[in-house]
Amino acid sequence: MMLVYVSRKGNTKKYADVLGKLIEIVPVKMNEVRDIEGDLVIIGTPVYNHHRVSSETKEFLAKFKNKLAKCKAALFTVSSHKNEKEIKEIMKLLPYPPVAYASFKTLEHRHKKLVGDLFGTKYRNIGKSEFSCVKTFADKINEAREKL
Numbered sequence: 001m002m003l004v005y006v007s008r009k010g011n012t013k014k015y016a017d018v019l020g021k022l023i024e025i026v027p028v029k030m031n032e033v034r035d036i037e038g039d040l041v042i043i044g045t046p047v048y049n050h051h052r053v054s055s056e057t058k059e060f061l062a063k064f065k066n067k068l069a070k071c072k073a074a075l076f077t078v079s080s081h082k083n084e085k086e087i088k089e090i091m092k093l094l095p096y097p098p099v100a101y102a103s104f105k106t107l108e109h110r111h112k113k114l115v116g117d118l119f120g121t122k123y124r125n126i127g128k129s130e131f132s133c134v135k136t137f138a139d140k141i142n143e144a145r146e147k148l
C-alpha cells in the first residue's frame with residue numbers, strides 16, 4: 001500500500017500525515033514516487049482553479065496509468081468548496097472507481113484557531129471535525145484492504 005500526496009501550501013500534507021498515522025503508513029510526496037508498490041494506492045490532491053485537481057496529480061495518474069490499472073486506488077481531495085467536478089475529473093483518469101473517496105475542507109483559514117490534542121502537538125493544526133472525517137475515510141480504506 002502507498003499513500004501519495006501533493007501539497008503546495010501544506011493543507012493536503014496535514015491531512016496525509018493524519019491519515020498516514022491512522023492507517024500506519026508514511027506518506028510520500030507525489031514527485032518522489034519512482035514506482036507504484038503494493039495493491040492499493042491512496043492519492044491525496046488539492047483542488048485548484050475552478051475545481052480542478054492539481055496538474056501534478058493529473059500527470060501522476062497519466063504516468064502510472066498502466067501500473068494503477070493493476071491495483072486499486074483511493075482518493076481524497078482538499079479544497080475550499082465541496083464540488084463534484086474534481087471527483088468526476090479524477091474518475092476519468094482512473095480505469096475504475098476508487099475503493100474510497102473523501103473530500104476534505106482546507107485548513108488554511110482556520111488553522112490558528114483549531115485545537116487538536118488528538119495526536120499531541122505535532123497535529124495541533126487539525127480540528128476534531130476534520131479528524132472525524134479523516135477517521136471515517138481511514139476506516140473505509142481499512143475495510144477495502146481486508147477485501148483485497
Ligand SMILES: Cc1cc2nc3c(=O)[nH]c(=O)nc-3n(C[C@H](O)[C@H](O)[C@H](O)COP(=O)(O)O)c2cc1C
Nearest residue numbers: 007008009010011012046049050051079080081106
Ligand atoms: C490559486 C488557488 C486556486 C484555488 N482554486 C480552488 C477552486 O477552484 N476550488 C476549491 O474548492 N478550492 C480552491 N482553492 C483552495 C485550495 O483547494 C485549498 O487552499 C487547498 O487546501 C490547497 O491545498 P494545499 O495547501 O495542499 O496546496 C484554490 C487555492 C488557490 C491558492
